[in-house]
Amino acid sequence: MNLPINTNSVGQVESLHLHPQSPGDPLHSVESILLVKGKGILNEPRYFGRVSQDTGKPTKRQATLIEREQLAEHAAALGLRAIPPGAVRSNIETSGINLVALVGREIQIGSAVLLLYAPRDPCAKMDAVCQGLRQRMMDERQGVLAQIIQSGLVRIGDRISVRSLASTEPAPRVPV
Numbered sequence: 001m002n003l004p005i006n007t008n009s010v011g012q013v014e015s016l017h018l019h020p021q022s023p024g025d026p027l028h029s030v031e032s033i034l035l036v037k038g039k040g041i042l043n044e045p046r047y048f049g050r051v052s053q054d055t056g057k058p059t060k061r062q063a064t065l066i067e068r069e070q071l072a073e074h075a076a077a078l079g080l081r082a083i084p085p086g087a088v089r090s091n092i093e094t095s096g097i098n099l100v101a102l103v104g105r106e107i108q109i110g111s112a113v114l115l116l117y118a119p120r121d122p123c124a125k126m127d128a129v130c131q132g133l134r135q136r137m138m139d140e141r142q143g144v145l146a147q148i149i150q151s152g153l154v155r156i157g158d159r160i161s162v163r164s165l166a167s168t169e170p171a172p173r174v175p176v
Contacts, residue, residue: 011097011160013109014068015085019046024125027086032155035063035112035148041091060117065099066090066143074136087129090120090143097160099144106163112152113163116144 017027018041034042039049040062050059071083071093085093092109102116122137137143 011067011094013092013154013156013158013160014095015093016154016156017086017089017091017093018044019089021045027089029086032153033091034153035114035151037148037151038062040148044091060115060147061145062148063092063114063146064090064120064143065092065094065114065116065146066120067097067099068093068095070141070143074133074141075130077136078130078132080130083129083133088133088137088143089123089125092154094160097162100140100142102162103144106149107160108163109160110152110154110158111150112148112154113150114146115149116146118145119143120145 016030016033018030018033019027023046033044036042036048038058040047042048044063047059047062050061051057052059066088071088075081075083097107099116100119103118104116106113106115108114119140120143122134122142124134126134126137
């Protein structure tokens with residue numbers, strides 16, 4: 001995706017999704033989500049309150065995001081009309097902002113603040129959406145993983161802005 005990065009970047013929330021209780025079932029579309037600092041998305045059965053088996057501390061993987069523009073690019077390359085909202089299993093689908101370019105930075109969505117800490121490694125379920133999608137989602141053409149820094153409500157249509165560098169600390173890239 002070729003959206004430029006600048007500190008005045010503004011995007012928008014296009015759709016919101018929660019994982020189902022049963023792994024592999026389709027994600028549920030919702031109108032709003034409550035992000036809880038250090039825990040994740042309230043009522044998100046896959047990530048909320050998860051702790052690391054190694055450290056016993058909360059995991060950083062508390063939400064996932066991807067750009068709709070990136071999904072449209074993948075769909076076109078794979079001969080699809082579109083990739084439906086929620087199909088790639090991200091919690092927050094956006095438009096107008098290059099998320100991968102912002103890894104290591106904080107963004108504000110609604111009243112919540114998230115640290116985008118790593119690109120998301122696409123899983124084999126992407127090829128169930130369309131054969132070849134997993135490979136296309138490599139090399140900075142995928143979504144990102146986020147840690148919740150400040151609790152808040154996020155709704156479809158909310159503005160996404162990049163926090164100034166003065167308000168963020170550089171985040172080391174960590175294996176996912």
